[in-house]
Amino acid sequence: xxxxxxxxxxxxxxxxxxxxxxxxxxxxxxxxxxxxxxxxxxxxxxxxxxxxxxxxxxxxxxxxxxxxxxxxxxxxxxxxxxxxxxxxxxxxxxxxxxxxxxxxxxxxxxxxxxxxxxxxxxxxxxxxxxxxxxxxxxxxxxxxxxxxxxxxxxxxxxxxxxxxxxxxxxxxxxxxxxxxxxxxxxxxxxxxxxxxxxxxxxxxxxxxxxxxxxxxxxxxxxxxxxxxxxxxxxxxxxxxxxxxxxxxxxxxxxxxxxxxxxxxxxxxxxxxxxxxxxxxxxxxxxxxxxxxxxxxxxxxxxxxxxxxxxxxxxxxxxxxxxxxxxxxxxxxxxxxxxxxxxxxxxxxxxxxxxxxxxxxxxxxxxxxxxxxxxxxxxxxxxxxxxxxxxxxxxxxxxxxxxxxxxxxxxxxxxxxxxxxxxxxxxxxxxxxxxxxxxxxxxxxxxxxxxxxxxxxxxxxxxxxxxxxxxxxxxxxxxxxxxxxxxxxxxxxxxxxxxxxxxxxxxxxxxxxxxxxxxxxxxxxxxxxxxxxxxxxxxxxxxxxxxxxxxxxxxxxxxxxxxxxxxxxx
Amino acid sequence: xxxxxxxxxxxxxxxxxxxxxxxxxxxxxxxxxxxxxxxxxxx
Numbered sequence: 001x002x003x004x005x006x007x008x009x010x011x012x013x014x015x016x017x018x019x020x021x022x023x024x025x026x027x028x029x030x031x032x033x034x035x036x037x038x039x040x041x042x043x044x045x046x047x048x049x050x051x052x053x054x055x056x057x058x059x060x061x062x063x064x065x066x067x068x069x070x071x072x073x074x075x076x077x078x079x080x081x082x083x084x085x086x087x088x089x090x091x092x093x094x095x096x097x098x099x100x101x102x103x104x105x106x107x108x109x110x111x112x113x114x115x116x117x118x119x120x121x122x123x124x125x126x127x128x129x130x131x132x133x134x135x136x137x138x139x140x141x142x143x144x145x146x147x148x149x150x151x152x153x154x155x156x157x158x159x160x161x162x163x164x165x166x167x168x169x170x171x172x173x174x175x176x177x178x179x180x181x182x183x184x185x186x187x188x189x190x191x192x193x194x195x196x197x198x199x200x201x202x203x204x205x206x207x208x209x210x211x212x213x214x215x216x217x218x219x220x221x222x223x224x225x226x227x228x229x230x231x232x233x234x235x236x237x238x239x240x241x242x243x244x245x246x247x248x249x250x251x252x253x254x255x256x257x258x259x260x261x262x263x264x265x266x267x268x269x270x271x272x273x274x275x276x277x278x279x280x281x282x283x284x285x286x287x288x289x290x291x292x293x294x295x296x297x298x299x300x301x302x303x304x305x306x307x308x309x310x311x312x313x314x315x316x317x318x319x320x321x322x323x324x325x326x327x328x329x330x331x332x333x334x335x336x337x338x339x340x341x342x343x344x345x346x347x348x349x350x351x352x353x354x355x356x357x358x359x360x361x362x363x364x365x366x367x368x369x370x371x372x373x374x375x376x377x378x379x380x381x382x383x384x385x386x387x388x389x390x391x392x393x394x395x396x397x398x399x400x401x402x403x404x405x406x407x408x409x410x411x412x413x414x415x416x417x418x419x420x421x422x423x424x425x426x427x428x429x430x431x432x433x434x435x436x437x438x439x440x441x442x443x444x445x446x447x448x449x450x451x452x453x454x455x456x457x458x459x460x461x462x463x464x465x466x467x468x469x470x471x472x473x474x475x476x477x478x479x480x481x482x483x484x485x486x487x488x489x490x491x492x493x494x495x496x497x498x499x500x501x502x503x504x505x506x507x508x509x510x511x512x513x514x515x516x517x518x519x520x521x522x523x524x525x526x527x528x529x530x531x532x533x534x535x536x537x538x539x540x541x542x543x544x545x546x547x548x549x550x551x552x553x554x555x556x557x558x559x560x561x562x563x564x565x566x567x568x569x
Numbered sequence: 570x571x572x573x574x575x576x577x578x579x580x581x582x583x584x585x586x587x588x589x590x591x592x593x594x595x596x597x598x599x600x601x602x603x604x605x606x607x608x609x610x611x612x
Binding site for chain 1: 571572573575577578579580582583584585586587588589590592593594596597598599600603604609610611612
């Protein structure tokens with residue numbers, strides 16, 4: 001069954017749809033527009049976002065255009081378990097962040113970025129590693145989302161790819177520029193409501209349009225036993241586990257997420273993130289089922305491009321009205337993370353670069369706002385330019401993923417363990433990155449002793465991932481026990497086996513190497529950090545309450561006679 | 570039986586989405602009402 005072609009809208013229809021979406025979103029932001037925004041509101045909405053808006057914003061930001069396509073691709077490739085191995089792990093990571101988010105808020109209640117917290121803890125070097133990784137990550141994310149807009153417009157209408165890229169860029173910038181994060185949160189709510197409503201309609205509509213579950217059941221014998229297996233090991237090792245390791249890094253390292261952790265009312269963090277977990281999982285796994293339905297009905301992706309699967313299924317089985325809804329679904333899913341990226345980049349430029357490193361904690365709030373808005377304009381221009389050039393960014397994407405993977409343990413350890421130093425943080429990230437590159441780009445042959453060493457290092461990484469999750473929810477003893485146990489089990493089973501799964505092994509190696517270096521260098525240091533200093537060092541820029549100091553922050557220690565402090569939550 | 574299981578497996582996600590959407594919409598409406606009553610911005 002490969003006679004599909006995609007439905008084509010006229011240029012006028014597509015322009016009207018885009019104008020209605022971005023025009024409506026812009027009008028929505030006029031409701032909250034203030035002549036004089038303050039920096040706190042612009043960056044974190046004064047940390048008073050309530051449960052409903054917070055849950056909507058977190059869900060919408062976590063879903064990007066690629067989520068639907070990748071979940072459907074996973075369903076098409078791995079069968080029954082495929083959508084779960086995309087959506088479930090992605091959702092779990094939203095849940096994973098909130099215990100650490102509560103700790104971030106406790107340490108730095110007035111922070112706007114995670115970089116500010118790390119600056120107060122360690123100093124500029126660690127902060128700029130985090131800020132740099134975020135700038136790179138958010139620019140790539142902008143490019144990917146604008147590219148998705150260009151691709152969508154070009155496959156569903158005669159409009160050229162570049163037209164879709166430019167319209168999406170200008171559209172997102174127009175509603176985000178003035179009110180910043182406040183506009184992002186408000187529009188996230190509207191975009192999420194539209195996305196969820198459309199997904200709720202489209203999934204059963206396709207199922208029943210192609211003949212109902214009876215038709216799918218009759219085709220079950222045409223798929224492989226692995227595809228028919230809900231507990232497919234193939235799907236777990238090739239899709240679930242690498243994605244799990246990647247999104248864990250994303251959830252901790254990305255400013256779009258930490259910005260929401262700092263913005264939601266502190267007493268609402270837990271329900272907000274639990275609701276976002278359920279919302280993300282349901283919508284992404286649900287849309288991934290379209291890939292499974294395509295597999296079971298024998299549909300082949302148009303031109304061999306897996307990204308055509310969902311538009312193809314919608315075009316094949318549903319009337320034009322549904323295709324319009326699908327168009328809005330994708331535009332909403334790419335606009336929400338794009339506006340979050342603009343806000344993240346502006347907050348990094350305002351707080352991490354200008355506030356902490358240029359103005360040295362004596363910033364001019366008006367200048368800060370100007371810097372934030374100019375950053376948004378520049379980021380949009382760069383995102384549109386990179387997307388228009390259709391650059392191959394796979395290497396850059398892999399590199400950012402590795403950087404975030406290497407950052408996870410040092411960031412979390414820095415917030416709980418008083419012995420972690422700036423040097424330990426920095427060298428841990430560098431070591432994680434280097435070891436990742438060796439595995440991911442096959443710089444050394446993964447054979448013999450070298451292969452075994454890296455497999456054991458990756459096993460430590462696996463233990464770190466599980467240990468951190470257990471630590472977040474159940475405390476230090478559970479975290480250490482789970483980490484050690486998983487390391488031993490993985491170490492036993494991974495030797496001579498894990499090297500066959502290069503992507504997974506590379507991600508886990510980044511975790512393992514950074515953790516070991518961070519622990520080793522921290523243990524070699526005599527310094528102890530007083531966590532209460534963070535609260536004093538991170539303040540609101542509008543009221544200029546920050547404690548300024550000439551002593552490098554990493555040198556300011558707590559005189560506790562060498563007692564190790566490992567704070568539980 | 571298998572048909573019912575497969576139908577449930579596919580359709581449970583839009584049902585959960587509907588439940589979450591309802592929670593988010595009602596909570597947001599409540600947020601708006603509270604913000605108006607307290608004279609503050611909702612975001």
